[in-house]
Amino acid sequence: MQALSISTVSKTFGTITAVDALSLTVERGEMFALVGPDGSGKTTTIRMLCGIVKPDSGTVTVLDYDVQKQKEEVKRRIGYLSQRFSLYGDLTIDENIEFFAEIHKVRGYKQRRDELLEFTRLTPFRDRLADKLSGGMKQKLALACTLIHTPDIIFLDEPTTGVDPVSRRDFWKVLSALLKTGITIIMTTPYLDEAERCSRVALMNDGKILLTDTPAGLKQHMNGEVVEIVCSDIRRSFALLKPNPSVLEVQAFGDRLNIVVRSAAADVPGILSFLASNSVEVSDWRTVRPSLENVFISLLTDRREA
Amino acid sequence: MNMLRLQALVRKEFQQFIKDKRLLPIIFVLPILQLTFLGFAASLDVKNIVFVLADMDKSSESREFIRSFTNSGYFTMGYTTEDYNTVRTYLDNSQATMAVIIPPQFGAKVLRRESVDVQVIFDGSEGNSTAIASGYAMQIINRYSQEVLTEIVGDVRRLGGVTTETRAWYNPTLVSRVFMVPGVLVLILLITTTNLTAMAIVKEKEIGTLEQLLVTPLRPIELIVGKLIPFTIIGLIIVTVALLVMVFGFGIPVRGSLLLLYAFNGAFLMTSLGLGLFVSTISKTQQQAMMVGMFFVMMPMMYISGFVFPVENMPVALQWVSHAIPMKYYLVAIRSIILKGAGLSELWFEGVMLVVMGIAVLAASVLRFREKID
Numbered sequence: 001m002q003a004l005s006i007s008t009v010s011k012t013f014g015t016i017t018a019v020d021a022l023s024l025t026v027e028r029g030e031m032f033a034l035v036g037p038d039g040s041g042k043t044t045t046i047r048m049l050c051g052i053v054k055p056d057s058g059t060v061t062v063l064d065y066d067v068q069k070q071k072e073e074v075k076r077r078i079g080y081l082s083q084r085f086s087l088y089g090d091l092t093i094d095e096n097i098e099f100f101a102e103i104h105k106v107r108g109y110k111q112r113r114d115e116l117l118e119f120t121r122l123t124p125f126r127d128r129l130a131d132k133l134s135g136g137m138k139q140k141l142a143l144a145c146t147l148i149h150t151p152d153i154i155f156l157d158e159p160t161t162g163v164d165p166v167s168r169r170d171f172w173k174v175l176s177a178l179l180k181t182g183i184t185i186i187m188t189t190p191y192l193d194e195a196e197r198c199s200r201v202a203l204m205n206d207g208k209i210l211l212t213d214t215p216a217g218l219k220q221h222m223n224g225e226v227v228e229i230v231c232s233d234i235r236r237s238f239a240l241l242k243p244n245p246s247v248l249e250v251q252a253f254g255d256r257l258n259i260v261v262r263s264a265a266a267d268v269p270g271i272l273s274f275l276a277s278n279s280v281e282v283s284d285w286r287t288v289r290p291s292l293e294n295v296f297i298s299l300l301t302d303r304r305e306a
Numbered sequence: 307m308n309m310l311r312l313q314a315l316v317r318k319e320f321q322q323f324i325k326d327k328r329l330l331p332i333i334f335v336l337p338i339l340q341l342t343f344l345g346f347a348a349s350l351d352v353k354n355i356v357f358v359l360a361d362m363d364k365s366s367e368s369r370e371f372i373r374s375f376t377n378s379g380y381f382t383m384g385y386t387t388e389d390y391n392t393v394r395t396y397l398d399n400s401q402a403t404m405a406v407i408i409p410p411q412f413g414a415k416v417l418r419r420e421s422v423d424v425q426v427i428f429d430g431s432e433g434n435s436t437a438i439a440s441g442y443a444m445q446i447i448n449r450y451s452q453e454v455l456t457e458i459v460g461d462v463r464r465l466g467g468v469t470t471e472t473r474a475w476y477n478p479t480l481v482s483r484v485f486m487v488p489g490v491l492v493l494i495l496l497i498t499t500t501n502l503t504a505m506a507i508v509k510e511k512e513i514g515t516l517e518q519l520l521v522t523p524l525r526p527i528e529l530i531v532g533k534l535i536p537f538t539i540i541g542l543i544i545v546t547v548a549l550l551v552m553v554f555g556f557g558i559p560v561r562g563s564l565l566l567l568y569a570f571n572g573a574f575l576m577t578s579l580g581l582g583l584f585v586s587t588i589s590k591t592q593q594q595a596m597m598v599g600m601f602f603v604m605m606p607m608m609y610i611s612g613f614v615f616p617v618e619n620m621p622v623a624l625q626w627v628s629h630a631i632p633m634k635y636y637l638v639a640i641r642s643i644i645l646k647g648a649g650l651s652e653l654w655f656e657g658v659m660l661v662v663m664g665i666a667v668l669a670a671s672v673l674r675f676r677e678k679i680d
Contacts, residue, residue, distance in 0.1 A: 050521050051520075051521070052517060052520055052521060072523055075521060075522060075523045076523050078521065079521075080518070080521040082514055082517060082518060084513070084514045086513055086514030086515045086517065086518040087513075087515070088318065088322065088513075088515060089513065090321075090322050090325045090326065091318065091321055091322065091325075095318070095321055098314075099314055099317075099318045100522070102310055102311065102313070102314030103311055103314055103315075103519065103522045103523075103524050104522055104523065105308065105310055105311065105523070129325075145518075
């Protein structure tokens with residue numbers, strides 16, 4: 001059974017086409033990520049999946065129910081975590097969960113609530129007001145509220161934006177544990193490193209999906225190879241390589257540069273001698289596995305050139 | 307409508323009330339402050355009118371004439387002058403709002419039983435108080451001339467003619483506080499319930515919980531009722547506080563039935579809560595909601611309902627507009643119940659109008675709210 005399927009869904013706001021004839025299917029039990037830069041249409045897509053935004057055309061089916069026509073059925077089975085972790089700041093952790101439990105008519109929610117608090121490790125703070133929690137704790141509380149009615153699918157809209165790195169890792173642990181219970185997770189994220197942890201990823205840009213595949217599968221689409229160069233004077237080397245015709249893409253990290261070339265074997269010797277002639281000392285170089293970021297940028301560049 | 311969900315919403319609202327540090331002052335301090343300010347400061351009574359006297363006669367008769375002004379309690383003699391022309395300076399500088407000019411030979415003419423003219427000049431720039439002050443002045447002068455007449459002919463009534471004895475019922479001393487305070491009660495209920503409702507809903511929009519609720523099986527009508535029940539209770543608490551202040555603080559008793567009074571409060575709450583709901587659908591932020599509530603709900607209601615300015619004095623077109631203002635009927639009813647002890651037989655029309663308008667406002671707002679969030 002499919003968790004969701006959308007076909008040729010479009011949504012425009014005024015003159016802006018936020019989502020452009022999008023089609024997508026997600027199987028049950030997947031952890032699926034919509035990845036793309038700000039304004040690529042991820043959030044609008046996830047809001048259409050939850051039924052908050054009505055699409056202009058196309059159909060959205062969640063758990064075999066039509067989201068527009070069978071709203072009640074869908075709402076009972078999904079959870080939604082918005083970008084802002086919308087909670088009642090003047091209620092405590094317990095009161096927030098209790099409220100959402102009763103709205104969902106969850107009977108005997110107390111046991112489920114205690115489990116969720118244990119699971120998200122919020123038990124010691126249960127009497128604290130939501131406003132007084134850290135960003136990471138708010139995020140976990142919002143997740144607990146989203147899970148109180150044991151939904152089949154949860155939709156997470158940029159769940160880790162604005163959360164510190166430690167809390168982020170913590171949150172991912174919670175999500176992985178959750179996935180083992182058979183829930184389907186659909187999320188959006190601007191972070192490509194997070195998308196690598198998902199079972200499948202859709203790369204979005206300008207309201208369209210460029211490619212949908214597993215993270216490993218996406219990397220097959222990489223046009224060229226990624227070479228890591230450890231050298232002196234990173235900033236000057238970066239400026240030197242940027243206009244070089246055989247360098248497709250260059251990124252600077254601390255003491256090294258990542259460059260994308262068509263073929264490492266063919267292009268690297270020329271680049272090394274070019275750097276040497278500009279008195280840059282290269283201490284080491286090697287080809288590395290492309291990151292999703294490399295793939296995404298290469299896809300965007302191909303598209304622009306086409 | 308699901309009772310469990312409704313109960314959850316109402317309980318959540320009260321959990322928030324308890325922690326809201328602004329709410330307690332609104333419930334208790336606001337009614338007391340408003341009643342005190344509008345009950346005492348916004349008095350329309352005219353007292354201590356400062357006048358300048360130009361006594362060109364300086365006889366015992368002229369002094370006695372002036373004493374009848376100063377002894378009345380309404381007038382205070384601020385300045386005296388002998389020069390007619392300096393009178394203008396006092397009025398121009400707003401040092402005095404009235405001038406009394408007694409001509410030479412005043413005393414002699416009175417004694418000779420001749421007719422004598424006294425000039426009284428008013429600063430007309432404050433029309434309202436001038437009208438009242440001139441009324442007082444005329445009364446005093448009439449009484450003085452009657453006394454002169456009595457001295458001549460004994461009992462004036464022997465001469466025949468018509469005399470009037472005026473009595474004001476329900477507010478015998480015509481203190482405007484008695485008129486204002488029940489009106490303030492009405493105003494407080496309008497301000498608090500409209501604003502609190504609108505702001506509470508817009509706040510959920512701001513923090514995003516409204517969107518969160520839309521992804522739950524909660525129905526829009528449950529959401530609305532869940533908001534209106536708590537604010538109905540808050541509104542009734544506020545009215546009760548204001549009533550207690552009115553009865554025990556101002557000594558204005560409720561002459562009519564308390565039950566009827568609360569029935570009218572309930573009928574008006576439909577309008578004020580409905581307006582709050584409506585304001586929430588056109589506002590994105592709490593500040594915006596407050597501004598919209600202030601300028602498009604409170605102001606027109608205050609000015610056109612007869613809260614300060616009598617509807618009868620308005621131009622005909624505005625009088626027609628006032629018929630469409632629910633607060634007008636509520637105001638009439640509340641004043642009548644409190645001051646005159648009026649019952650349903652006198653106030654059925656106001657009651658019907660309030661209920662009909664309340665249902666209309668509430669229904670329109672509910673429809674708009676549902677349409678907006680769908």
